Amino acid sequence: MKKEQNFSILIAGGGSTFTPGIILMLLDHMDTFPIRQIKLYDNDKERQETIARACEILLKERFPQVSFSYTTDPEKAFTDVDFVMAHIRVGKYAMREKDEKIPLKYDVVGQETCGPGGIAYGMRSIGGVLELLxxxxxxxxxxxxxxxSNPAAIVAEATRKLRPNAKIINICDMPIGIERSFATILGLKDRKEMICRYYGLNHFGWxxxxxxxxxxxxxxxxxxxVKDNGYVVNTVDFQHKDPSWKDTYMKVKDVYALDPDTLPNTYLKYYLCQDYVVAHSDKSYTRANEVMAGREKQIFTAAQEIIDKGTAADCAFHVDNHASFIVDLARAIAFNTGERMLLIVKNEGAISNFDEDAMVEVPCIVGKNGPEPLAMGKIPIFQKGLMEQQVAVEKLVVEAWAERSYQKLWQALTLSKTVPSGETAKKILDDLIEANKEFWPELR
Known part of the structure; x- marks a missing residue:
């Protein structure tokens, strides 16, 4: 791609509450990543309409030269685009609520991307992401x-196995949010002042x-x-202000104590502090309810206010963490910058004593041909054992989806470190099948 090129961007999942933040970040970087066109695509016309109409007003006021459109027609959406920025949620927050509450009924971690909830979400997401590809x-x-699109680990494994030649890069914003906390703790202005070495799986690394x-x-x-405070800092991080996130950031100190030679991803609490998580979960009001009452309501209220007023001046939209990361990634590919970024890629020796085919999260150098993983060397037994168990779960989920296999999905749930037994796994699975009739392939 040439320096003078202006890019065409499609945001798939146009009705997402994260869409305005991505658009704002794209506009903030027009000088280094020029755009001629932004399109939104969603299969939920009504939901997208509200977000899109507000974003249309915002664009006309701030960058009228950028063409803007939104559609539910795949051909219109995907024709003439350079980058597809995908963040879909199949089943929306109503299904996330079930992902969280069904496992909790059996005193098992109820979380969006970890354990049974993540497996359920993955079974919905695979088909949606493959369709976009x-x-x-x-x-x-x-x-x-x-x-x-979450759960990124399962989606990444699905695209590796089922669309091996696809031009897709799977990314996650969570390490970016944590590194911003690191920068605050260290008194740095920006996380980019640090050089980080990290290895693991998505939502499962050090x-x-x-x-x-x-x-x-x-x-x-x-x-x-961290040994006293976890990752809790007083920042303006819009995404992680809610009480459940503050608890997650504080609990890091207990996860850290298991291996004080490293610093852990926050999500490891769901695998290593399962009893604490369940004991401190409100089975009738989970994170999904928190998001629906908070972020979901705030963003759609802000969008409606823009539409009603006919102006986006002083609007309540925010730039999100992952928005900056995704623009950095697009720029690195477009202009062959060789930027160092943490991405989910096929291992192929990056972790020398680990499964070659595993989709791991490691630093990469990014250019026009995509990511080149950096060598992280050998990893210790503790992390290796945890990761091998979790990779097996992810591979079994994808095989279960592809083969329509009840048995393999039951095995995946049983193998998850969050689930205490095969018997409990079967009860959860049968409930999840009933809840996901509209979204999962029929298992046999």
């Missing part, structure tokens, strides 16, 4: 898909080294803080 390949075969750009160690200062 097929549309992109049909109508804009030279485009790249930058996917942050930082092993953090230095400044001169190579000076920053880990010891971070560890001194």
């Amino acid at each position: 097929d549309y992109m390949e049909k109508y804009s075969p030279n485009a790249w898909m930058l996917n942050y 930082w092993t080294s953090i230095t400044d750009k001169d190579g000076n160690d920053l880990m010891e200062k971070l560890k001194d803080y």
Whole structure:
């Protein structure tokens, strides 16, 4: 792609509450990543309409030269695009609520991307993401898909296995949010002042080294803080202000105690502090309810206010963490910048003593041909054992989806570290099948 090129962007999942933040970030970076066109695509016309009409007003006021459209027609959406930024939620928050509450009924972790809830969500997401990839390949075969549809680990394994030649990069914003907390703890202005080494799976990893750009160690200062405070800091991080997130950030100190040589991803609490998580869960009001009453309501209220007023001046839309990350990634591909980024990629030796075919999350150098993983070397027994168990879960879920196999999905649930027994796994699975009749393939 040439420097003078202006890019055409499709946001798939146009009705998402994250769409305005992505658009704002794209506009903030027009000087380094020029755009000629933004399109939205969603299969929920009514939901997209509200977000799209508000974004249309915002664009006309701030960058009228950028063409804007929205549609539910795949051909219109995917024709003439350079990048597809995908963040779909099959089943929306109503199904997320069931993902969380069904496992909790059996005193098992109820979480969006971890354990039975993540498996249920993955079984819905696989078909949706593959459909988007097929549309992109049909109508804009030279485009790249930058996917942050959850659960990213299962989606990444599905695309590796079922669409091995697809031009898709799977990403996650969570490490970015954590690294912003690191920067705050260290008194740095930006997380990009740090050079980080990290390995793991999505929502399942560890930082092993953090230095400044001169190579000076920053880990010891971070560890001194984390052992007492976890990752809790007073920031303007819009996404992680809710009480459930503050608890998650504080609980890091207990996960950290298991391996004080590294710094953990926050999501490891669901695998290593299962009893605590269940004991501190409100079975009638989960994170899904928190989001629906909070972010969901706030963003759609803000969008409606823009529509009613006819102006986006002083609007309540925010730029989100992952929005900045996704623009950095698009720019790295478009202009071959060689930027270092944490991405979900096929292992192929990046972790030398781990499954070659596993989709791991490691630092990569990104250019016009996509990501090149950096070597992380060998990993310790503790992390290796946890990761092997979790990779097996993810592979079994994808095989269950592809083969329509009840048995393999039952095995996946049983193998999850969040589930205490095969018997409990079967009860949860049968409830999830009933709840997901509209979305899952029929299992046999």
